[in-house]
Amino acid sequence: MNKPTLLFGGTFDPIHNGHIQPILEIQEWLGADEIRLIPNRIPPHKARPETQDQHRVAMCQQVAAMYPQFVVDDIELTAPRISYSFDTFVELRQRYTTTPLCFVIGMDSLNSIHTWHRWQELLDYVHLVVAERGGYQTELHPDVQLWLAKNQTESYKCLENNLSGKILLVNSTKLKISSSYIRQRLSSGLDCRCLLPYAVHEYIEEHHLYLS
Numbered sequence: 001m002n003k004p005t006l007l008f009g010g011t012f013d014p015i016h017n018g019h020i021q022p023i024l025e026i027q028e029w030l031g032a033d034e035i036r037l038i039p040n041r042i043p044p045h046k047a048r049p050e051t052q053d054q055h056r057v058a059m060c061q062q063v064a065a066m067y068p069q070f071v072v073d074d075i076e077l078t079a080p081r082i083s084y085s086f087d088t089f090v091e092l093r094q095r096y097t098t099t100p101l102c103f104v105i106g107m108d109s110l111n112s113i114h115t116w117h118r119w120q121e122l123l124d125y126v127h128l129v130v131a132e133r134g135g136y137q138t139e140l141h142p143d144v145q146l147w148l149a150k151n152q153t154e155s156y157k158c159l160e161n162n163l164s165g166k167i168l169l170v171n172s173t174k175l176k177i178s179s180s181y182i183r184q185r186l187s188s189g190l191d192c193r194c195l196l197p198y199a200v201h202e203y204i205e206e207h208h209l210y211l212s
């Protein structure tokens with residue numbers, strides 16, 4: 001069996017330290033070689049971003065330039081459909097036949113996962129790794145509580161030894177940062193340099209993004 005590959009999907013409008021620090025910690029704990037950043041094109045559960053896809057991708061690429069383990073995957077950007085994770089995983093599983101795939105989400109996403117397209121089938125294709133998120137408690141729908149009880153593991157090894165099917169909750173650093181908070185601050189002319197990587201901040205300035 002190959003080492004696990006981490007999948008991290010998001011709108012990334014923009015990518016920020018609240019995304020990057022937990023995923024780096026999870027990569028260290030799992031001994032994964034690669035983190036695939038998957039910017040979505042049409043987010044299933046929120047408004048389509050105003051920021052052009054090319055800018056959201058370029059900001060992810062700034063992060064990939066800082067850390068060689070990050071790869072930007074355009075699988076959802078090139079698909080002319082709503083970016084349902086289920087569809088993405090079916091396609092990725094055809095590409096990765098012998099690699100455990102771990103989809104990383106924040107606790108807010110687990111709290112609403114019962115509203116996702118074909119959510120109970122996601123574990124047929126990937127493991128789920130859930131990061132803590134500042135500002136969010138664990139508030140699971142009863143169906144998700146049952147699903148978790150059936151599939152949860154506390155062992156990283158278990159993720160390495162299976163291609164998919166497990167849920168791991170991790171104690172990653174809790175940062176209360178969100179893209180919407182950053183967009184709001186930038187549009188008010190407020191400083192965000194401690195919330196984002198330097199290169200992403202530079203890119204935003206250079207391209208005059210998120211101005212009111």
Ligand SMILES: Nc1ncnc2c1ncn2[C@@H]1O[C@H](COP(=O)(O)OP(=O)(O)OP(=O)(O)O)[C@@H](O)[C@H]1O
Nearest residue numbers: 010011012018105106109132133175177178179180
């Ligand atoms: N501070 C954070 N800590 C842990 N996970 C996070 C954090 N911010 C975002 N995530 C997770 O990253 C993934 C992608 O998030 P997304 O790109 O929508 O960022 P966001 O900050 O939540 O955006 P927005 O504020 O625009 O809704 C989701 O699974 C989300 O739970």
Ligand SMILES: O=C(O)c1ccc[n+]([C@@H]2O[C@H](COP(=O)([O-])O)[C@@H](O)[C@H]2O)c1
Nearest residue numbers: 009010011040044045084085086116117
């Ligand atoms: O498949 C779904 O129904 C679904 C619903 C909500 C979110 N997702 C995915 O979860 C990831 C984080 O979503 P978001 O909205 O927080 O950027 C991203 O990859 C989304 O495409 C997926």
